[in-house]
Structure formats: C-alpha cells, structure tokens
Amino acid sequence: MSDSYYERLVDEDALVAYLEDHLGAVDDSDIVRHQEGHSNETLFVTWGDRELVIRRPPPGETADTAHDVLREYRVTAALSDTDVPVPEPLLACDDHDVIGSDFYVMERLEGDVLRDDEPDRFAAPEHRERIGYELVDTLATIHDVEYEAVGLGEFGRPAGYTQRQVDRWGKQLSWAFEVTEDERAVPDLHAVGDWLRANVPDTHPHTLVHGDYKLDNVMFGMTGADEARANRTADDNGEQSPELVAVFDWEMATLGDPRADLGWMLSYWRDPKDPAPSMPELTSRFMERVGYPSRVELVDRWEAHTGLAFEHERFYRTLAVYKLAGLGEMFFRRYLEGNSDNPLYPKMEARVPALAARAKRILEGDEPL
Structure with missing residues (x-):
C-alpha cells in the first residue's frame, strides 16, 4: 500500500493527540495498517503497554450501512455485557478533523482468524x-x-x-x-x-x-x-x-x-x-x-x-x-x-x-x- 494511501487513512499526529486526551500520554506508540479485509479499514495501535484496534471506513467512501463504524461500535458496546464475545469497545469519534472520518477504538485480542487454513x-x-x-x-x-x-x-x-x-x-x-x-x-x-x-x-x-x-x-x-x-x-x-x-x-x-x-x-x-x-x-x-x-x-x-x-x-x-x-x-x-x-x-x-x-x-x- 502506498504511503499516500496510508496518509489518507490516518493523520498520525492528530490521532496521537486524540488518544493522549482520552487514554493518557505514553512514552511509546506505533500505528500499523492491517492488510486483511475488504470493507472497513483496520489499524493496529500500540499505546504504551496496551494493544488497540481502530476501525474506520475506506477513504473517499460516502457513509452508508456498509461502512458505518459508529453503528458497529454501538452494537459492540451493547453486547459487551452479554454472552456474545466481542472486543472491548473503548472510544467512538465522529470528529472528522482527527483522521478524516468516523472511527472507533477497541482493545486488541490475541488469537487466530481461520481464513486460509487452520493453525x-x-x-x-x-x-x-x-x-x-x-x-x-x-x-x-x-x-x-x-x-x-x-x-x-x-x-x-x-x-x-x-x-x-x-x-x-x-x-x-x-x-x-x-x-x-x-x-x-x-x-x-x-x-x-x-x-x-x-x-x-x-x-x-x-x-x-x-x-x-x-x-x-x-x-x-x-x-x-x-x-x-x-x-x-x-x-x-x-x-x-x-x-x-x-x-x-x-x-x-x-x-x-x-x-x-x-x-x-x-x-x-x-x-x-x-x-x-x-x-x-x-x-x-x-x-x-x-x-x-x-x-x-x-x-x-x-x-x-x-x-x-x-x-x-x-x-x-x-x-x-x-x-x-x-x-x-x-x-x-x-x-x-x-x-x-x-x-x-x-x-x-x-x-x-x-x-x-x-x-x-x-x-x-x-x-x-
């Protein structure tokens, strides 16, 4: 993926400032784009000793049900106290001045997604x-x-x-x-x-x-x-x-x-x-x-x-x-x-x-x- 595409996905300085405001400042942070998936974009964020995931729509797409990440946040938050296993949702943001779109932040989980083969x-x-x-x-x-x-x-x-x-x-x-x-x-x-x-x-x-x-x-x-x-x-x-x-x-x-x-x-x-x-x-x-x-x-x-x-x-x-x-x-x-x-x-x-x-x-x- 070209650097220009990544820059359309995330303004790192603005995102870091947002996370500092909501999660507190850390000494070390890193942001990496996840390459899998065909719909919304996924970013992996290391925030101090925490591993986070950010979900946002593809750049240039108009908001519709296929890319409604705040809807995704809403249902995940509603299910977090049920028997349905979901990642812990942390933050939702509709301020496009941060990374240019709606997005939400959740805790990252460890495990295997069975896509091409079994581990x-x-x-x-x-x-x-x-x-x-x-x-x-x-x-x-x-x-x-x-x-x-x-x-x-x-x-x-x-x-x-x-x-x-x-x-x-x-x-x-x-x-x-x-x-x-x-x-x-x-x-x-x-x-x-x-x-x-x-x-x-x-x-x-x-x-x-x-x-x-x-x-x-x-x-x-x-x-x-x-x-x-x-x-x-x-x-x-x-x-x-x-x-x-x-x-x-x-x-x-x-x-x-x-x-x-x-x-x-x-x-x-x-x-x-x-x-x-x-x-x-x-x-x-x-x-x-x-x-x-x-x-x-x-x-x-x-x-x-x-x-x-x-x-x-x-x-x-x-x-x-x-x-x-x-x-x-x-x-x-x-x-x-x-x-x-x-x-x-x-x-x-x-x-x-x-x-x-x-x-x-x-x-x-x-x-x-």
Missing part, C-alpha cells in the same frame, strides 16, 4: 469439531440476545427484513448489469431472482442478526488469563482446546431474520461431498477435513440452541449465494469501468455465472444441505 495447534479431529460447534453456538447466542434489554430495540426494522434483502440485492444486480451485460449475460441470476421473489417466507423470527457471520469474522484462542474459562476449555487430557473469543465486523448488524444469518454462514462452510467451489479465490476448504461438523450437524445444533427450525432452508441458502453473486457482479462492473485494479475483479466474468449455477442447484434440490 497447526487446531489440526486434530476433536479441535476441528469444537471450532464448528463454537462457531454455530455463538451464532445461536447472538440470535438469543434480548435486544430490547441491551438497548437495541430501535436498531432496525425486523418485520419485512427478508423481503427487503431480496429487493435490495435485486437492485444491486440491476445496477451492475447496466454495464456488465454488455460483456456477458447471466440469465441464471435473473431466474434465481424471480424464484426468490416468489418464495420469500411470509413470516420469520425477529432477532439481532450479524449480517456477515462466517468463520473468518471470528477469532479463536485460549483465554489463559482467566483460569476458570481455561479450565472449561480443557479436554480430558488437560489440554486446552479452541475457544471462540471474539466476533468481529458488526457493521451490517441489525434486527432481522436469523435464518438469513445461518444461510450466509452455511454458504461458506464446505462438506467433503461438495462440488468444486464456484469462487475458489474466496473459498476455504480446510473444513472438509476429518473432524469438522457437516452443515447438517451445524443446523441441528443451531436449532437445538435457539429452539427455532431452519424452515425454508433452500430459500435461505439460495439467497446467500445470490448475494455473493451480487457482490461479484458489482466488482465486475467496477473493473469494467476502470474503478478498481483489484486482480480478483476481472475474474468475476466467469465466477458470477458459476455462483448463479450454484444457486440454481440449491433451489432445485441438486446441492442438498
């Missing part, structure tokens, strides 16, 4: 099983939050959430197609969109939803500083096993349909029987290894924890892949218009039709749960 210390069948169960159990915990009791009663409009999701992504695709269909059409996506509009469930439960819940938006680690929790995560041989210690990336959180969250998580989860991934560049396959739970086992566990049934499962899994295709098609339009040099974007010419074909397989029952 060696988790590479045992019993650890793999726990990773899958911790992932879905935590999603169930999110869906069990009494959102009014924690101050999130006005956080969204849960009624009609699923219909709005179908409508929104149809509009996103229409915007992309204005340019991309001159290169190649994706008739399967039109057919999938028609099927989704005709099959939106009439009703759904109303819960807090994360909006982007998947394996690489959580962190696994051991909480050795808390002896009681460490003991609770020990196996019969006294060895510690993986524990989900934090859920990240809450900027899409709202009140809505928990089955949509589950469908989204499942769209990224691989079973050994699955066909080759439609978008290999963004697909992890290590959960095909022995020990990881199957999608059916994850659904069974979610149902047992929430008391809800995963009704209309083909609809929700199809919707998730439709949304992935929508993202890909928007990437492709940006590439065609010269608005991105991301090497992934031109690959969407072939990847989006493959995703559309996957969505059709799901809705037709040819790619079962």
